Amino acid sequence: MTDSHEDKHGNDVGTYVTVFLVLAFLTVIELYVPDVYSGPERQHPKMLLLVFLAVAKALIVAYFFMHLKWEKKWLKWIAIMPVYMGLFTILLMLESIYR
Amino acid sequence: MSTAHSTTADSAIDTSHDHEAEECPHFGQATGGKIAMWMFIAQDGMSFGGLLLAYGILRITSADWPIPAEILGIHLTAIATFLLICSSLSMVMAVDGAKQQNKAKTVRWLLVTILGGFSFLGIQAYEYTHLVGEGITFTTSTWKGQPINNLFGSTFYAVTGFHGLHVTAGVIYLLCIFKGAMAGKYTQGGISYSHVELVGLFWHFVDLVWILVFTLIYLL
Numbered sequence: 001m002t003d004s005h006e007d008k009h010g011n012d013v014g015t016y017v018t019v020f021l022v023l024a025f026l027t028v029i030e031l032y033v034p035d036v037y038s039g040p041e042r043q044h045p046k047m048l049l050l051v052f053l054a055v056a057k058a059l060i061v062a063y064f065f066m067h068l069k070w071e072k073k074w075l076k077w078i079a080i081m082p083v084y085m086g087l088f089t090i091l092l093m094l095e096s097i098y099r
Numbered sequence: 100m101s102t103a104h105s106t107t108a109d110s111a112i113d114t115s116h117d118h119e120a121e122e123c124p125h126f127g128q129a130t131g132g133k134i135a136m137w138m139f140i141a142q143d144g145m146s147f148g149g150l151l152l153a154y155g156i157l158r159i160t161s162a163d164w165p166i167p168a169e170i171l172g173i174h175l176t177a178i179a180t181f182l183l184i185c186s187s188l189s190m191v192m193a194v195d196g197a198k199q200q201n202k203a204k205t206v207r208w209l210l211v212t213i214l215g216g217f218s219f220l221g222i223q224a225y226e227y228t229h230l231v232g233e234g235i236t237f238t239t240s241t242w243k244g245q246p247i248n249n250l251f252g253s254t255f256y257a258v259t260g261f262h263g264l265h266v267t268a269g270v271i272y273l274l275c276i277f278k279g280a281m282a283g284k285y286t287q288g289g290i291s292y293s294h295v296e297l298v299g300l301f302w303h304f305v306d307l308v309w310i311l312v313f314t315l316i317y318l319l
Contacts, residue, residue: 013195020188024181031177034168034318047319054314058307065191065303067296072127078137082144089152 019064026057130290136297140304143265147308150261151315154254163248170235170242171255171317172226179222180313186215187306194299197285197292205286205295209277212302216270223263227256255316262312265305272298 030053037046063069068079122128158164189211196204230252234241240252276298279285285295 013192016188016191016195020184023184023187027177027180027184030314030318031173050314050318054311057310061187061303061307061310065187065306066300071129072123072125074125075127075129075134075137078134078141081141082148085145085148085152 015064019060023057023060026053029053130293132293132297133300136300140300143304144308147258147261147311150258151311154258154315157250157254161248161250165242165247165251167251167255167317167319170230170233170251172229173317175222175226176313176317179219180309182215182218182222183306183309186212186219187303189215190299190302193280194292194296197280197295200286200288200292202280202283202286205280206277209273209280209295213270213273213277216266216273216302219266220263220270223259223266230255258312258316262305262308265308269298269302269305272301 030050033046033049033053037043037049062079066079068076071079126134189208193205193208193212196202196206196208234244235252235255237253237256238249240247240249276285276294279294285291285293
């Protein structure tokens with residue numbers, strides 16, 4: 001049994017509970033962000049912060065709950081496929097902004 | 100030739116049943132089922148990506164888009180979000196139980212996960228009923244008697260409905276695995292736990308997508 005791979009006898013329950021608490025904490029922060037950053041002049045920081053929090057939470061779920069942390073490189077490449085779409089979107093947005 | 104082929108096939112089968120077998124250099128000890136599930140998840144992720152991209156474009160290019168928080172109930176949805184996160188924890192505990200060959204633990208946490216899924220669907224059904232009553236439908240949107248951008252309702256139901264279908268599929272999948280877990284199918288050692296792991300992957304993906312949907316549709 002290699003340490004780099006998922007343990008047949010299960011991962012640390014403490015890790016899962018910690019991840020859950022972090023996700024719950026970030027969700028609570030998310031709920032307060034629209035109140036703190038209200039008003040049209042604060043739309044951009046609000047948007048950036050909320051998207052950052054959501055992406056962070058999504059990555060935490062994939063990395064720990066979906067066990068990507070313990071998987072080999074090739075499975076990680078498969079998992080990251082939809083991210084290319086996000087990068088392509090950003091490319092299109094940059095093109096339209098700096099045209 | 101055929102003998103050599105069948106020998107290769109036999110060794111592949113043997114490998115899949117022997118957890119301590121030699122690792123694949125690319126995928127380690129990941130089973131074919133796990134690789135297939137990840138490929139499905141990646142493709143499904145792109146389906147959601149397409150929907151969210153369309154939503155983003157429609158919203159940015161509309162001058163009269165309403166503020167979602169004023170129409171959609173954020174607090175109720177926050178509870179639904181919390182329920183999904185809780186069910187992700189219970190799901191991972193169920194997988195842990197199956198790996199430990201602990202039938203009682205697996206069954207108990209699977210049940211908690213299923214209840215979380217049903218609760219989420221219940222909240223979504225309540226939300227839909229309430230919104231339709233207020234005038235937000237798939238094709239037309241009115242709020243407090245005033246017509247608003249119809250695309251608000253269309254995109255809302257398209258994205259959250261597609262996700263809701265995934266939750267429904269996930270709950271049905273979980274119920275099937277729950278039945279097998281009750282019979283002790285997944286706690287027999289070796290890689291018998293992998294079925295619970297696969298439903299777990301799907302369930303966490305559904306949670307992951309909701310994290311993004313909650314932010315993009317409700318909070319922004």
